[in-house]
Amino acid sequence: MIFLAKKFPLYVLALFLLVFTGYPFLYMVATSLKTQEEFFKAPFSIITSISFDNYFSVLEMGLTQYFVNSILVSVISVVTVVFISALASYPLSRMRFRLNRTLFLIFIAGMMLPIHSTLIPTFMLTQKMEIYDTMLALIGPYIAFSIPISIFILTQFMQEIPQALEDAAKIDGCTHFGVFWRVILPMMGPALSTVFIYNLIHLWTEFIFALVLITSPEKMTLPLGLQNFYGEFSVNVPGLMAALTLASLPVLLVYFISQEKVVKGLAGGAVKE
Amino acid sequence: MQKELQIDAKPQVKVGTSVKVKRNQWNKLLTISLFVAPAFIIYAIYVIYPIFATFNYSLHEWNSMQSEKTFIGFANYVELFNDQIFWTALKNNFLVVFISVFVQIPLGLVMALMLFAPIRGIKLFNTIYFMPFLMSTVAIGLLWVFMFDPINGTMNQLLRMLGVEKWQVAWLSEESTAMWSVLLVIVWQFAPFYMILFKAGIVGIPEELYEAAQIDGANKWKQFTHITFPLLMPTIVSSSILAIVGSLKTFDLFYIMTGGGPNNATELMGTYMFKQAFQIFDMGYASTIAFMMFFIAFIVVAIIQVMETQRRKKGGYL
Known part of the structure; x- marks a missing residue:
């Protein structure tokens, strides 16, 4: 009994935090399974009836298109950014040259930059290049703004690869690119997956650039599409909740499948082992 | 090759x-x-x-995308410094910074400590606690708009259940509550992130230290203040830096939930800049706000850098 009494406050706190973090998800999913009538009658009941109608109707109303767009834009951007950041990280972390430190700092400084201070020129540039309101408009800024954190993480990992391996490869006749491609990259698996996950989740949820550079509904990414939904169907709460649940599902699913990797990826450069 | x-x-x-x-x-x-x-x-x-x-x-007067730019020197900056809304926005931005550092981070620490508490179900807690950070900010904003709904929303329902109907408020549309409502959501979203950082920090503390402390008769609280907390100082410092820099950039949640309203009560530099640029199309003035955002972020980072160097010279965290 004394034992239990001692732990009681701990359990209360743990449960309080559980409700605080978890309840909104419960509310979202529970509401998404209701019909409109049920929602207005009993907005807080956890389970009334389970119907997936809302899910099918939001998918038909354009959510599928948003999904496709988001997948396309974020995957293309992430693959590109991982590759070009790895390329740039190689000389930055493993070669001595005069502007090395300066160049590194210029790249890293991008992490603190408010996106707003680049918004208007990017908007103008996109219009001049005549790619405004296309997927292409998003890919450029997405890549550019993912470069700083990617280089920051990748250079840290690359520095730790022993010089001896590189020297051995060079004696065997490898050029710098050969060393990079055959020696360095194969050893960067964990770092590359960290960078990949970090950027993928951040671009999957990116909003400002999409808001400024995309206007037609059929080209919208998921976050922008959700906001658009809200404007059009603000009365249909269960429908909107179904859309929110669907939109959150991919990241949550990946998280449930490989929790460790996602957590490590999201903590990015902040957690080193 | x-x-x-x-x-x-x-x-x-x-x-x-x-x-x-x-x-x-x-x-x-x-x-x-x-x-x-x-x-x-x-x-x-x-x-x-x-x-x-x-x-x-x-540095230009540039009122719409079609019109020509006219050079006006620093006139936009003079206007900005006399703009009451800009000062409100700046104040709100710093309020976000303050709440991030002094609420999010401590809450993240508490959540991380819970994950090492001698209770059952740690795995479940761990999984659920982190979930808010995985949702997109837009989805979070929309979800909480409905949680704060005056009639069908959870918050007011909770108050009704507790029998204090009088306290029911239109959370997001009243000047006095809008800011705090959004701040609550920011805490909800980001506390899990700091939890993860602290969790990694706590794992890194050698077990022997606690064993030695126990032999010396230190209770849990003493162990926390003398071992855990001092050794987490590097994590606290880096978390604070992330929180400060991140908070100066905040935009999505406020844009979705309040759009800076009611009556500019939740205006941020970001939302104000967006309005000037893409709703009023005063590109010159919007650029002035945007450049101030860059400048402020730059100054803040410079101050942090100087403090970091000082701290390193002294060689300690406390």
Whole structure:
């Protein structure tokens, strides 16, 4: 009994935090399974009836298109950014040259930059290049703004690869690119997956650039599409909740499948082992 | 692939060593440029150039995209410093910074400590606690708009259940509560992130320290204040830096939930800039706000850097 009494406050706190973090998800999913009538009658009941109608109707109303767009834009951007950041990280972390430190700092400084201070020129540039309101408009800024954190993480990992391996490869006749491609990259698996996950989740949820550079509904990414939904169907709460649940599902699913990797990826450069 | 090697391998009888060194150096420079170029070019187009362009625009009167820009020097900045809304926005931005550092981070620490508490179900807690950070900010904003709904929303329902109907408020549409409501959501979203950082920090503390402390008769609280907390100081410092820099950039949640309203009560530099640029189309003035955002972030980071260097010189965290 004394034992239990001692732990009681701990359990209360743990449960309080559980409700605080978890309840909104419960509310979202529970509401998404209701019909409109049920929602207005009993907005807080956890389970009334389970119907997936809302899910099918939001998918038909354009959510599928948003999904496709988001997948396309974020995957293309992430693959590109991982590759070009790895390329740039190689000389930055493993070669001595005069502007090395300066160049590194210029790249890293991008992490603190408010996106707003680049918004208007990017908007103008996109219009001049005549790619405004296309997927292409998003890919450029997405890549550019993912470069700083990617280089920051990748250079840290690359520095730790022993010089001896590189020297051995060079004696065997490898050029710098050969060393990079055959020696360095194969050893960067964990770092590359960290960078990949970090950027993928951040671009999957990116909003400002999409808001400024995309206007037609059929080209919208998921976050922008959700906001658009809200404007059009603000009365249909269960429908909107179904859309929110669907939109959150991919990241949550990946998280449930490989929790460790996602957590490590999201903590990015902040957690080193 | 073999190109570089061939150049080196050529018997260079007549060529002097200085030429060879020069050629080698030129080769090295070329290699470096080729490696860095793809990233640098994109970065220059979408990050470096826009900052200069924003500054240039901010020196112009430029009221719509069709009209011509007229150079007006620093007149926009004078206007900005006399703009009450800008000061409100700046104040709100710093309120977000303050709440992030003094609420989110401590809550993140508490959540991380819970994950090491001697209770059952840790795995479940761990999984659920982290979930808010995985949702997109737009989805979070929309979800909480309905949680704060005056009639059907959870918050007011909770108050009704507790029998304090009088306290029911239209959370997001009243000036006195809107800011705090959004701040609650920010805490909800980001506390899990700091939890993860602290969790990693706590795992890194050697078990022997606690064993030794127990032998010396230190209770849990003493163990926390004398071992856990001091050893987590590096994590606290880096979390605070992330929180400060991140908070100055905040936009999505406020844009979705309140749009800066009611009556500018939740205006941030970001939302104000967005309104000026893409709703009123006063591009010159919007660029001025945008450049101030850059400038403020720059100053804050510079201050942090100086403090970090000072701290390193002293060699300690406390």
